[in-house]
Amino acid sequence: MQVELREITKAFGANQVLKGVNLTLEPGEVHALMGENGAGKSTLMNILTGLHKQDDGTVHINGKQTQYANPKEAEENGVSFIHQEMITWPDMTVLENMFMGKEKKNKFGWVQTKEMKKEAERVFEELGIDIAFDRTMKTLSVGQQQLVEIAKTLLNDAEVIIMDEPTAALTDREIRLLFKIIRQLQKKDVSLVYISHRMEEIFEISNRVTVMRDGVSISTKATKDTNYDEIVRQMVGRDLEDYYPEMTNEKGDVVLEVNHLTHLPHYENISFKLHSGEILGFSGLMGAGRTEIMRGIFGIDPFEDGEILLDGERIDIKTPHDAVKKGIGFLTENRKEEGLILDFPVKDNISITAFEEFSNNGWIDTKEEKEFVELLVKRLTVKTAGIDLPVSSLSGGNQQKVVLAKWIGAGSRILILDEPTRGVDVGAKREIYNLMKELAERGVAIIMVSSDLPEVMGVSNRVLVVHEGSISGELNQNDLTEERIMTLATGGK
Amino acid sequence: METKNTAIIKKKERRSELYRKLGPLVALIVLMAIVTIMNVNFIQPANLLNLLRQVSVNALIAFGMTFVIITGGIDLSVGSTLALSSALTAGIIAVGVPPVLAIAAGLLMGAFLGMINGLLITKGNVAPFIGTLATMTIYRGLTLVYTQGNPITGFGGGFAFQFFGRGYLFGIPFPVIITTIAFGILFIVLHKMTFGRKTFAIGGNEQAAYIAGIKSDRVKTMVYAISGMMSALAGLILTSRLNSAQPTAGTAYELDAIAAVVIGGTSLAGGKGRIVGTLIGALIIGTLNNGLNLLGVSSFYQQVVRGVVIIIAVLLDRKK
Numbered sequence: 165m166q167v168e169l170r171e172i173t174k175a176f177g178a179n180q181v182l183k184g185v186n187l188t189l190e191p192g193e194v195h196a197l198m199g200e201n202g203a204g205k206s207t208l209m210n211i212l213t214g215l216h217k218q219d220d221g222t223v224h225i226n227g228k229q230t231q232y233a234n235p236k237e238a239e240e241n242g243v244s245f246i247h248q249e250m251i252t253w254p255d256m257t258v259l260e261n262m263f264m265g266k267e268k269k270n271k272f273g274w275v276q277t278k279e280m281k282k283e284a285e286r287v288f289e290e291l292g293i294d295i296a297f298d299r300t301m302k303t304l305s306v307g308q309q310q311l312v313e314i315a316k317t318l319l320n321d322a323e324v325i326i327m328d329e330p331t332a333a334l335t336d337r338e339i340r341l342l343f344k345i346i347r348q349l350q351k352k353d354v355s356l357v358y359i360s361h362r363m364e365e366i367f368e369i370s371n372r373v374t375v376m377r378d379g380v381s382i383s384t385k386a387t388k389d390t391n392y393d394e395i396v397r398q399m400v401g402r403d404l405e406d407y408y409p410e411m412t413n414e415k416g417d418v419v420l421e422v423n424h425l426t427h428l429p430h431y432e433n434i435s436f437k438l439h440s441g442e443i444l445g446f447s448g449l450m451g452a453g454r455t456e457i458m459r460g461i462f463g464i465d466p467f468e469d470g471e472i473l474l475d476g477e478r479i480d481i482k483t484p485h486d487a488v489k490k491g492i493g494f495l496t497e498n499r500k501e502e503g504l505i506l507d508f509p510v511k512d513n514i515s516i517t518a519f520e521e522f523s524n525n526g527w528i529d530t531k532e533e534k535e536f537v538e539l540l541v542k543r544l545t546v547k548t549a550g551i552d553l554p555v556s557s558l559s560g561g562n563q564q565k566v567v568l569a570k571w572i573g574a575g576s577r578i579l580i581l582d583e584p585t586r587g588v589d590v591g592a593k594r595e596i597y598n599l600m601k602e603l604a605e606r607g608v609a610i611i612m613v614s615s616d617l618p619e620v621m622g623v624s625n626r627v628l629v630v631h632e633g634s635i636s637g638e639l640n641q642n643d644l645t646e647e648r649i650m651t652l653a654t655g656g657k
Numbered sequence: 658m659e660t661k662n663t664a665i666i667k668k669k670e671r672r673s674e675l676y677r678k679l680g681p682l683v684a685l686i687v688l689m690a691i692v693t694i695m696n697v698n699f700i701q702p703a704n705l706l707n708l709l710r711q712v713s714v715n716a717l718i719a720f721g722m723t724f725v726i727i728t729g730g731i732d733l734s735v736g737s738t739l740a741l742s743s744a745l746t747a748g749i750i751a752v753g754v755p756p757v758l759a760i761a762a763g764l765l766m767g768a769f770l771g772m773i774n775g776l777l778i779t780k781g782n783v784a785p786f787i788g789t790l791a792t793m794t795i796y797r798g799l800t801l802v803y804t805q806g807n808p809i810t811g812f813g814g815g816f817a818f819q820f821f822g823r824g825y826l827f828g829i830p831f832p833v834i835i836t837t838i839a840f841g842i843l844f845i846v847l848h849k850m851t852f853g854r855k856t857f858a859i860g861g862n863e864q865a866a867y868i869a870g871i872k873s874d875r876v877k878t879m880v881y882a883i884s885g886m887m888s889a890l891a892g893l894i895l896t897s898r899l900n901s902a903q904p905t906a907g908t909a910y911e912l913d914a915i916a917a918v919v920i921g922g923t924s925l926a927g928g929k930g931r932i933v934g935t936l937i938g939a940l941i942i943g944t945l946n947n948g949l950n951l952l953g954v955s956s957f958y959q960q961v962v963r964g965v966v967i968i969i970a971v972l973l974d975r976k977k
């Protein structure tokens with residue numbers, strides 16, 4: 165199937181997001197779509213699949229002008245969209261999720277489970293996926309859920325599959341599997357639109373790259389004819405020198421000491437020290453227990469054994485409230501569930517951790533609040549048409565920046581960041597690294613959990629590697645190599 | 658360009674916000690106009706004051722209910738809380754406790770009953786609907802036990818207690834003044850103070866609020882305590898007016914309160930709402946009751962009309 169988008173324009177209210185975008189998708193190609201957060205990538209794909217209607221411009225399928233009325237119609241015609249924020253039915257089974265809304269029925273309306281199973285089995289086999297059909301969706305890892313979503317598109321014999329940041333939450337092994345599947349799909353002449361902020365992936369998997377900036381598509385090139393710097397330059401509009409900031413190695417006193425923290429089966433005997441002014445990286449495979457350790461420290465989930473010392477004194481943190489009061493901040497990895505109140509304005513989402521900054525005996529000074537929030541929005545370059553707009557109207561990467569702004573605003577002395585740059589574009593990533601460095605220089609102690617190896621190596625003063633719930637090694641800046649981390653992360657010595 | 662766009666968006670936002678705010682108010686005015694056209698007596702000051710006095714009981718309960726619903730919860734026990742705290746207040750006045758003290762005790766009693774709801778929901782992890790459904794029958798049962806099923810009457814209470822429900826200040830019924838003050842305080846708490854912010858945040862996304870350091874259990878418990886206290890306050894007004902505490906007082910009052918909150922534009926899903934809306938919602942229901950009585954509509958039909966109005970109000974709200 166050949167898809168052509170011609171001169172697409174789209175505005176939300178007065179916010180002109182697309183100003184004339186062109187994109188051609190050939191059968192069997194993987195087409196990377198690049199652009200900064202808020203450039204309009206997801207919006208463009210939502211137009212193709214009929215969720216939004218363009219203001220102007222046309223969609224042509226195999227040369228014929230077409231307009232899908234809604235995503236369901238697009239899906240029935242072979243165009244499937246796997247969204248950035250996946251929508252699943254967490255309490256229903258894998259099989260039910262796959263056939264949601266298109267269950268096989270006999271003439272009395274009885275659901276034909278056996279037939280559905282047979283068909284699902286065929287697709288799973290084709291893709292090399294091994295997940296039991298009767299498991300509920302919520303018991304799967306995000307990666308597995310993603311695979312189910314992909315399998316679902318094949319049930320419809322999709323000819324065009326759009327993947328919007330599919331790897332943001334996948335383990336390394338799952339990414340390998342995904343790429344293998346993508347190559348198989350290519351052989352069957354399925355074409356893919358691939359949206360990602362991870363540059364390495366673009367060069368590994370895509371055939372062509374289109375870059376969007378300021379609402380227009382500014383270039384389409386064969387991937388082999390372009391390079392990292394050129395794409396970044398096109399996306400951001402200028403050169404980005406020195407991706408990672410120069411790290412100083414001056415650290416202060418130990419502020420946080422964790423001894424023998426244990427919560428089976430998630431983690432066991434975790435001990436480490438964190439100095440003020442230091443950025444401590446936590447590396448490891450996804451599912452190694454890094455997030456669980458941080459949740460334990462922050463008081464979200466109780467731990468069974470061990471102790472936490474703050475400035476040398478044993479502290480008792482039972483709830484996040486206690487942690488926040490002690491000057492600890494925690495940016496969680498899943499912004500939609502735990503980081504944001506989606507219907508609320510950007511302002512209320514950011515100010516929620518810092519009431520003391522602009523209130524007096526419980527009275528809020530709204531003017532001060534506004535100034536406080538606007539400062540943070542500017543500092544983190546959050547792209548929004550106004551801080552009174554609901555945070556759900558922001559692009560994925562900008563939502564992430566809002567969560568970050570909230571914790572910067574809390575003024576914590578100890579900041580735990582779990583995947584802080586998930587879904588954030590290259591330019592903004594660099595901003596965030598600079599900000600982390602600036603905070604560290606001011607004496608803030610930072611823990612960064614990240615599955616992005618180059619990132620961990622680029623910003624950390626020191627890295628702890630976690631393997632199956634235990635710390636398997638500690639690396640100083642000088643002995644940081646990708647190989648060393650990977651060996652430790654997979655249980656090697 | 659950017660700033661111009663921003664300005665336009667803000668203007669649009671503000672306009673739709675304005676519609677949202679004014680919707681219920683316009684409905685109220687239209688309703689009052691219709692009733693007036695059909696019977697001029699409606700607009701007489703005496704009738705209007707009477708209307709306000711009638712509304713105050715439901716309005717007070719609905720104010721508390723607004724907080725509860727904004728957190729994403731519901732309080733079905735308000736009517737029983739009203740009855741139990743009224744009976745206890747009447748009881749202690751009857752044995753000679755000074756009325757002012759008894760009123761304070763009654764309010765605390767209401768707050769306490771509400772707090773039990775809150776603890777059940779937060780510490781006990783019971784769904785608000787179930788938890789308050791249970792306490793609704795428990796509190797009602799306790800009321801019947803305490804009163805042995807008979808109204809408590811003739812407790813006198815002297816001038817102070819009688820004034821509470823029947824008095825006039827500068828020609829305005831005292832219950833109306835109480836309601837106005839309660840509205841002012843609760844408006845400030847909900848919209849100008851951090852407590853209100855936290856209430857909204859919990860309704861918007863409880864887990865996110867919790868991780869941001871909000872003590873969601875405590876806020877929720879306090880919200881139910883507020884609801885209980887407002888029910889008790891409504892109960893005291895009722896008791897004073899009737900000069901008797903009825904064991905069946907407040908039966909089904911939770912429905913009118915919820916209706917007022919919903920008509921006022923507060924979302925049952927939590928996270929969204931305004932106490933001004935609730936006040937208007939209560940006035941709409943009051944106008945309807947008062948107007949239909951004036952027009953001599955049978956009470957059977959009145960129920961039908963009230964239901965229809967609720968549906969219209971909610972539909973209009975969805976449209977915007």
Ligand SMILES: Nc1ncnc2c1ncn2[C@@H]1O[C@H](COP(=O)(O)OP(=O)(O)OP(=O)(O)O)[C@@H](O)[C@H]1O
Nearest residue numbers: 176181201202203204205206207557558559560561
């Ligand atoms: N439903 C909506 N209502 C209002 N504005 C919207 C809506 N959806 C998107 N926008 C705006 O459109 C712009 C483009 O958003 P979009 O989600 O397409 O960006 P994106 O390129 O996918 O970014 P990211 O890389 O962060 O995912 C943003 O400024 C966003 O705020």
Ligand SMILES: [Mg+2]
Nearest residue numbers: 206248559560
């Ligand atoms: Mg996007």
